[in-house]
Amino acid sequence: MDAFRILTGGTRLDKKRFQADVAHFEAPKADPVASTSTALPSELDFFGATAGDGAVGSAEDRKAKKKERKWKRAEEAAGADSAASTPADYPALLRRHKIKLTGLDLPDPVASVDDVVRRRRAVGGDTAAEGAEVLAQNWKSLGLKDPTGVQMAAWGTMLAGRDVLACAPTGSGKTFSFIYPLLALLSPSSASPDDSVIRPQAVIIEPTRELAVQVLRETRRLAGGGGWKAAVLGEEGVGLAKGKGKEGKKGKGKKGKKEKKQAGEADAEEVPAAQVDAPEPAEDGASGAEAYKVPIDILITTPLRLVFAIKSGAVSLSTTSHLILDEADKLFELNFLEQTDEILAACAKDRPAEAGEIRKGMFSATMPSSVEELAKGVMAGAGSGMVRAIVGHKEAATSTIDQTLSFVNTEDHKLLSLRSMIQGGQFTPPVLVFVQSIQRAKELANELVFDGINADAIHADRTPQERDELVRKFAAGQVWCLICTDVMARGVDFKGVKLVINYDFPQSAMSYIHRIGRTGRAGKAGRAVTFFTKADAGHLKTIVNVMRQSGCTVPDWMLALPNPSQDAKKALKMRPLGRKDISKTLGSGNAGDEGGAKREKSKKRERIMGGKRGVFKKGKKGEEGKADKASESKGERPAKRAKREVALDE
Numbered sequence: 148m149d150a151f152r153i154l155t156g157g158t159r160l161d162k163k164r165f166q167a168d169v170a171h172f173e174a175p176k177a178d179p180v181a182s183t184s185t186a187l188p189s190e191l192d193f194f195g196a197t198a199g200d201g202a203v204g205s206a207e208d209r210k211a212k213k214k215e216r217k218w219k220r221a222e223e224a225a226g227a228d229s230a231a232s233t234p235a236d237y238p239a240l241l242r243r244h245k246i247k248l249t250g251l252d253l254p255d256p257v258a259s260v261d262d263v264v265r266r267r268r269a270v271g272g273d274t275a276a277e278g279a280e281v282l283a284q285n286w287k288s289l290g291l292k293d294p295t296g297v298q299m300a301a302w303g304t305m306l307a308g309r310d311v312l313a314c315a316p317t318g319s320g321k322t323f324s325f326i327y328p329l330l331a332l333l334s335p336s337s338a339s340p341d342d343s344v345i346r347p348q349a350v351i352i353e354p355t356r357e358l359a360v361q362v363l364r365e366t367r368r369l370a371g372g373g374g375w376k377a378a379v380l381g382e383e384g385v386g387l388a389k390g391k392g393k394e395g396k397k398g399k400g401k402k403g404k405k406e407k408k409q410a411g412e413a414d415a416e417e418v419p420a421a422q423v424d425a426p427e428p429a430e431d432g433a434s435g436a437e438a439y440k441v442p443i444d445i446l447i448t449t450p451l452r453l454v455f456a457i458k459s460g461a462v463s464l465s466t467t468s469h470l471i472l473d474e475a476d477k478l479f480e481l482n483f484l485e486q487t488d489e490i491l492a493a494c495a496k497d498r499p500a501e502a503g504e505i506r507k508g509m510f511s512a513t514m515p516s517s518v519e520e521l522a523k524g525v526m527a528g529a530g531s532g533m534v535r536a537i538v539g540h541k542e543a544a545t546s547t548i549d550q551t552l553s554f555v556n557t558e559d560h561k562l563l564s565l566r567s568m569i570q571g572g573q574f575t576p577p578v579l580v581f582v583q584s585i586q587r588a589k590e591l592a593n594e595l596v597f598d599g600i601n602a603d604a605i606h607a608d609r610t611p612q613e614r615d616e617l618v619r620k621f622a623a624g625q626v627w628c629l630i631c632t633d634v635m636a637r638g639v640d641f642k643g644v645k646l647v648i649n650y651d652f653p654q655s656a657m658s659y660i661h662r663i664g665r666t667g668r669a670g671k672a673g674r675a676v677t678f679f680t681k682a683d684a685g686h687l688k689t690i691v692n693v694m695r696q697s698g699c700t701v702p703d704w705m706l707a708l709p710n711p712s713q714d715a716k717k718a719l720k721m722r723p724l725g726r727k728d729i730s731k732t733l734g735s736g737n738a739g740d741e742g743g744a745k746r747e748k749s750k751k752r753e754r755i756m757g758g759k760r761g762v763f764k765k766g767k768k769g770e771e772g773k774a775d776k777a778s779e780s781k782g783e784r785p786a787k788r789a790k791r792e793v794a795l796d797e
């Protein structure tokens with residue numbers, strides 16, 4: 148017991164133990180005049196706060212920068228038409244950014260957006276370089292400077308026409324790492340008047356609707372003025388299935404609906420087909436499929452939606468040149484595997500020889516080796532084979548996050564601990580709080596609202612519109628504290644989240660890495676506090692291992708804790724620990740109150756929540772919402788959950 152209390156002290160970076168890492172990652176020595184942003188590790192210092200000739204850094208850092216400057220000068224001297232630069236310096240770049248490339252005949256990483264222009268020009272002259280020039284211009288106008296490590300590796304690999312499997316920390320810019328080279332490689336396509344089928348040049352698969360929309364937004368930021376068309380596949384995109392196009396009226400629409408019923412998706416909510424350089428419905432009133440006569444260069448979608456669209460004949464992937472699986476490890480889990488397989492099969496089906504082999508890219512912050520094996524099987528065929536790019540440690544969290552484990556004894560003490568964090572000024576909004584079920588999210592939100600905290604809960608029980616609205620409010624600072632289930636753990640790029648609290652202990656190392664990765668993004672500092680009770684203690688080592696990999700120091704006795712067995716890990720992943728309802732714990736409005744006071748409190752709570760509910764209109768849940776809900780309810784449905792089990796080597 149006492150031993151656990153020691154854990155509440157949190158963690159600190161053991162500079163002596165991780166000397167080598169510190170040399171790479173640690174910020175320049177404290178400079179009384181410098182701004183706080185100089186505390187960023189150099190490879191994540193996207194905005195160049197530590198760059199420039201006057202930057203102070205470790206000897207190794209200075210040496211690497213000197214080499215890089217020399218290499219850049221040599222590259223400039225090599226002239227605009229040269230695709231290559233001094234190859235001898237690429238290894239230094241890889242070392243500096245902690246990029247580990249494996250594969251045959253490895254392509255050089257890309258050092259800058261101008262390097263992309265040069266490479267495209269070397270391949271196909273001015274015409275091929277046109278898109279890259281637009282992108283470079285947009286990149287600079289966005290105030291972005293050097294590409295990040297994963298961008299350097301993925302850009303180089305994709306521009307060289309190779310398949311890539313990339314694993315890099317949360318918030319390290321993986322989205323641009325595939326969007327940028329895709330756009331650079333694709334010329335905007337022109338409409339084919341009799342083509343009522345969407346034949347995208349590239350397809351990006353995301354596990355949730357929110358991520359698909361977010362990726363579209365990021366594409367928009369880069370693509371302006373280039374003539375590319377990108378869209379999120381929505382009900383409109385499967386317009387045939389809704390009977391909006393001529394063919395749809397004749398039957399494909401019905402088929403689409405039937406398929407939805409079979410898949411248990413009768414309530415599928417229409418996702419507005421958000422568009423870049425939007426193809427507007429034709430003026431004669433045609434919509435749906437008619438509208439999509441306009442070609443789509445990049446189609447962003449969730450797996451299920453794409454599978455429906457392929458089956459209904461609205462989308463064909465037989466000429467698609469690039470397929471990106473974002474959050475790839477998630478897409479290879481059992482609940483997505485079948486759909487991912489169908490999509491891969493659709494890329495090969497009826498593929499004309501002139502379309503060539505489809506190029507693939509897989510990206511994630513976590514990549515268990517069992518999943519990697521599956522992925523490799525899919526990518527093995529390409530040219531000299533795929534390139535594997537790992538940035539930093541594979542099973543580590545982002546080094547800019549200060550991670551703390553906090554012992555709270557029992558469920559009864561969690562709410563009290565949270566309150567004491569709030570009262571002690573350690574609760575620095577915007578804050579994300581993760582719990583293990585929808586019910587607990589609702590209960591905790593009730594408690595915090597009752598305490599006067601500007602909090603709300605986001606989970607798969609809310610409609611897509613409600614989720615969008617909450618995300619917007621959180622981003623705008625109107626909601627300070629968002630209580631989430633694991634649905635929000637992956638990929639979501641909230642700017643400036645300062646603190647993540649794991650109110651409920653995460654069910655796996657992967658869940659932990661993704662959850663806490665909502666803070667400490669793009670080189671910014673962040674904090675993560677994980678509550679654990681006596682009941683969670685058997686799984687503590689799983690998180691300790693991640694903390695150690697991330698460069699945090701942990702007491703020796705804690706390192707000596709036994710690892711949970713593989714069976715115990717699987718069991719926890721399948722089903723969270725049973726926990727006392729938050730509303731029944733000590734310190735909740737419902738517990739420990741007497742008579743009238745209790746009734747008064749619960750009336751007040753009802754009033755607050757009643758008002759809150761009024762903010763949102765009831766609506767249908769989206770397909771992803773349903774899938775998310777199923778996975779959020781894991782604890783209550785062990786039989787269904789068992790089907791989701793996937794061998795993970797965490």
Ligand SMILES: Nc1ncnc2c1ncn2[C@@H]1O[C@H](COP(=O)(O)OP(=O)(O)OP(=O)(O)O)[C@@H](O)[C@H]1O
Binds near residue numbers: 317318319321640
């Ligand atoms: N080269 C860059 N310079 C500056 N900012 C960048 C750069 N690349 C990406 N960013 C910004 O960094 C943030 C995080 O990027 P992104 O969402 O792509 O991270 P990620 O690696 O995909 O994270 P996750 O694993 O959590 O999905 C975004 O706000 C993005 O705009």
